Amino acid sequence: MISRPSVHSRDGEVAVDERSRKREDDWFLQNEKKLLEEARKAREKREAERRARETEEERGKLKKLHWMKCPKCGHDLKTEALEGVEVDRCTFCEGFFVDAGELDVLFLKKGVGQRQSFMRRLLGI
Ligand SMILES: [Zn+2]
Numbered sequence: 001m002i003s004r005p006s007v008h009s010r011d012g013e014v015a016v017d018e019r020s021r022k023r024e025d026d027w028f029l030q031n032e033k034k035l036l037e038e039a040r041k042a043r044e045k046r047e048a049e050r051r052a053r054e055t056e057e058e059r060g061k062l063k064k065l066h067w068m069k070c071p072k073c074g075h076d077l078k079t080e081a082l083e084g085v086e087v088d089r090c091t092f093c094e095g096f097f098v099d100a101g102e103l104d105v106l107f108l109k110k111g112v113g114q115r116q117s118f119m120r121r122l123l124g125i
Pocket of ligand 1: 070071072073074075090091092093094095
């Protein structure tokens with residue numbers, strides 16, 4: 001676990017040690033691709049294990065019942081394309097859902113500023 005040391009200024013606000021933050025940011029930049037690849041492999045392994053447990057018929061029934069339905073409120077989902085990533089947004093509660101691997105694509109292709117821009121567009125702010 002990485003701890004982030006902080007320094008308390010006289011007015012009581014917390015000031016983060018900038019050198020420590022830069023080291024932490026550098027570590028994440030250097031290891032981000034490796035971490036995402038490990039996460040993708042773990043996800044594919046879990047999916048293969050689930051497929052082995054379920055029959056084709058069971059998967060078909062579940063897909064027919066839940067395809068493009070919001071997991072929270074059950075209303076329809078509508079697909080939106082945002083900067084090359086497809087997002088399924090609920091037409092009622094406005095929650096959103098991305099398929100496995102779509103966030104990986106976003107994080108591998110975009111810089112920090114573009115990720116923030118994407119999140120702002122996603123959230124409509
Ligand atoms: Zn919903």
